[in-house]
Amino acid sequence: MKTDIYLYNSLSRQKEKFVPTEEGKLGIYVCGPTVYNHSHIGHGKSYVSFDAIVRFFRFVGYKVLYVQNITDVGHLTDNADEGDDKIEKEAKRDRVNPMAIVETFMRSYFEDMDRLGIERPDISPRATGHIIEQIELAKKLTAQGFAYEAGGNVYFDVSKFPQYGRLSGKKVEDLIAGARIDVRSEKKNPADFALWKRAEAGHIMRWPSPWGEGFPGWHLECSAMSMKYLGQTFDIHGGGLDNQFPHHECEIAQSEAATGKPFVKYWLHNNMVTVNGTKMSKSLGNFVTLKDAFARFDPITIRFFILQSHYRSPLDYSEEAVEGAGKGLERLKNIMRELKALGGDSAKAVNFDDLPEEPVDLKRYYGEWLAAMADDFNTPAAIAVLFEMFKDINTLLGSGVGVTVDVASQLYAFTRTLAGEVLGIIPGEDAGAAGKNIENDLANLLIKMRADARKNKDFKAADAIRSQLQDIGVILEDKKDGTTVYKVSK
RNA sequence: GGCGACGUACCCAAGUGGUAAGGGAGAGGUCUGCAAAACCUUUAUGCGGCGGUUCGAAUCCGCCCGUCGCCUCCA
Numbered sequence: 243m244k245t246d247i248y249l250y251n252s253l254s255r256q257k258e259k260f261v262p263t264e265e266g267k268l269g270i271y272v273c274g275p276t277v278y279n280h281s282h283i284g285h286g287k288s289y290v291s292f293d294a295i296v297r298f299f300r301f302v303g304y305k306v307l308y309v310q311n312i313t314d315v316g317h318l319t320d321n322a323d324e325g326d327d328k329i330e331k332e333a334k335r336d337r338v339n340p341m342a343i344v345e346t347f348m349r350s351y352f353e354d355m356d357r358l359g360i361e362r363p364d365i366s367p368r369a370t371g372h373i374i375e376q377i378e379l380a381k382k383l384t385a386q387g388f389a390y391e392a393g394g395n396v397y398f399d400v401s402k403f404p405q406y407g408r409l410s411g412k413k414v415e416d417l418i419a420g421a422r423i424d425v426r427s428e429k430k431n432p433a434d435f436a437l438w439k440r441a442e443a444g445h446i447m448r449w450p451s452p453w454g455e456g457f458p459g460w461h462l463e464c465s466a467m468s469m470k471y472l473g474q475t476f477d478i479h480g481g482g483l484d485n486q487f488p489h490h491e492c493e494i495a496q497s498e499a500a501t502g503k504p505f506v507k508y509w510l511h512n513n514m515v516t517v518n519g520t521k522m523s524k525s526l527g528n529f530v531t532l533k534d535a536f537a538r539f540d541p542i543t544i545r546f547f548i549l550q551s552h553y554r555s556p557l558d559y560s561e562e563a564v565e566g567a568g569k570g571l572e573r574l575k576n577i578m579r580e581l582k583a584l585g586g587d588s589a590k591a592v593n594f595d596d597l598p599e600e601p602v603d604l605k606r607y608y609g610e611w612l613a614a615m616a617d618d619f620n621t622p623a624a625i626a627v628l629f630e631m632f633k634d635i636n637t638l639l640g641s642g643v644g645v646t647v648d649v650a651s652q653l654y655a656f657t658r659t660l661a662g663e664v665l666g667i668i669p670g671e672d673a674g675a676a677g678k679n680i681e682n683d684l685a686n687l688l689i690k691m692r693a694d695a696r697k698n699k700d701f702k703a704a705d706a707i708r709s710q711l712q713d714i715g716v717i718l719e720d721k722k723d724g725t726t727v728y729k730v731s732k
Numbered sequence: 733g734g735c736g737a738c739g740u741a742c743c744c745a746a747g748u749g750g751u752a753a754g755g756g757a758g759a760g761g762u763c764u765g766c767a768a769a770a771c772c773u774u775u776a777u778g779c780g781g782c783g784g785u786u787c788g789a790a791u792c793c794g795c796c797c798g799u800c801g802c803c804u805c806c807a
Contacts, residue, residue: 273807281807288807318805328805411735412803460805482807483737489806513737514801521801529806550755551745556738556800563744566756570744573755576769614746623746626754633771640763640770701765708767719769727769 244302244594245616249478250554252486252509253409257618262477263507268304269472270296271506273464273481273489274366276313277347278328281354282529283544283559284482284515284522290545291512291553292480293360294665295619301664302616309471310363312351314344315370315447316439317460327457330446340447341370354532357541359666365471369463373449376458376466379500380437380451388499392428394440394454400433403495409509410487435492437462461492465505469497479506483513512553519558530559543568546667549621570629571667577632578657578668579729580639584650592655601638601649604656607631611660621665628661640722685716689726692718 247260262268272292275285289310296308317328333340352362369376380396383389388402400406400414407413414433436459441448448455468476474497481490490509497505514521522529535544538561547567551557597605607627614623635653638645645653662668688707695704708718711728720726 275807276805284807286807291807410802413734480807484802484806487802488804512807514807516800519799521806547744554737555745558744560743563756566744569757570755573769580769620746622744622755623753626746629754636770637772696765699765705766712768717768720764720767721769722763729769 245612247299247302247616248618249508249510250618251507252511253506258508260477260508262304263473263475266303266305268299268306268478269476270299270306270308270478270480271464271468271472271476272308272310272363272479273485274311274313274363275351276317276328277344277351278317278332279347280531280533281351282515282522282531283517283535284529285351286354286358286532286535286544287515287548287553287557288482288512289355289360290358290548291619292510293358294549294621295480295510295553297361297664297666298615298619301659307365307472308363309365309367309468311464311467312344312348312366312368313460313463314341314348314368316458316463327445327447333446344368344370350533354536357536358532358545359542361666367467367471369458369467370447372463372467372470373458375470376462377438377449377451379462379466379496380458382500383437383496386499388496389437390430391453394456395428395436396438396453397429397434398437398492398495398499400431400435400495403499405498406433406491406495408491409494410491412487412491435459435461435488437496461489462496464489465493465497465500468493469501469505474501474503474505476506478508478510480510480512483511486511510553513556516556516558518560522559535559535564539564539568542667543571546571546625549665549667550625552622553619573632574628574661574667576729577635577639578654578661579727581635581650581654581657583727584639584645585647590651590655592652592659597656598652601645602631602634602653604631604652608656608660615664624660624665625667628657631657685711685728689718689728693726 248257249260250256251258270292272289275281292310296306299306314329315327318326327340329340329343332343336343355362380389383398384391384396387399389396389398391397438451438453438458439456440454441456445457447457449457468479479490479493486509494505516522517528517530520528532541532544535541539547543564547564548557550567550570594608597608599605607630611624611627614620614627617623635657658668688711692704692707695701695707711718715730717729718726719729
């Protein structure tokens, strides 16, 4: 390991040094989306954050197993007991099979995540694919006396699990006192939550169980699937702050009651996205979908915007703020393009144990960057370090001293690793100038024509070429040495 | 009502006891045929307000104001 990582554990409410269950390995589970609608900016923040966290763990040498579920059943529109299944509701409205809704929005979800440069989780288990495991868990809890059946429903008996409320800082008594009176409930205690729900007539998604036909409660899937793939005790469980209660609280209760072991060592919660200062939620209908945002901004700009604030801070989405972020990101891309043009893309591995201090003090910048990332994944501070370094690099490039291919290559590889491989804020291989294709040849042809016009002081023709290229999204820049480079704007 | 978080320049945003990172925008300058890009300089005696602790506080304590979140589905 190159460094110790400190992270804020919601369970202890303080920063702790990360100590893996198994040396060199990380098992992480992050609550995935319920796929009944397009993903919004909030999903983007959550999954971009955890993507950066996972990438960083991999960077420092951990072998990571990243599990993120797809909820495709059982998530009710109301509280944990009443209301329709969200997916069925959409399905009924559109008169299609619920699984078609699931398929549509699951594809939409992955498409959006791909565009945000998020690496796919290692395992994306679906709730409906793990009905057996969920039934087993419910059976076990019932047999152990932690759960009871009532009219085809199975409820977890919160009174049997005294630690309930530890994660969210809530007291069961307060919850009961504050709970809405539900006269029809078969529950012993208003705070009890459903492990299994009886399927009423007309309910489409249903499975046979020891308690009759029904479907699993929302919380159960995450316990069943996380433990299946990561073991009864695993390292990190992540998710949105809004899921801390009741969802994660219920997961802990179910899992620890069933196994008698600690469920998760470190709980990580990302903060929420607000739009115009108000929380965005599917229920409120004020959400900005990622597809909306992508129509306005480059997806990587959205990613950069997200990582420019800390994952535990709330993020207010505004076009002004994203535009500002986008311009900063432009600078980063410009530098990468220049370094690449100087021959920097010749593959070169970076030896982080032996970094040079000249002509750019990579050793220092790496140390600062690493310290920022290792301190609860402080991506905004890490990005600030990169910008300081870019200033040095730009000064070097503009100094007229000249940069050797070797140095350019080293700077490129270094930046590519920190900003690209780990933070994911450098888009794929799109840096224009070095391409070998017809587009590149045409662009260089026009550049040459313009250069000839300029030589003949025919600035009208030269500017016409430049402005018309700009109209189609190609921007020309004249360098100090008299050459001209082009870039394709988004 | 209960619990929690936050309030840093025009905008975004780090910083949790040692004298205000970074990005955007603005202003001036260098370079350029002009642009663009880049570079240089500049923009908070102050970190919601008022007290307190301390040699020293944006950072700790108290009160107040404001905003947001959770307590019901949400990443």
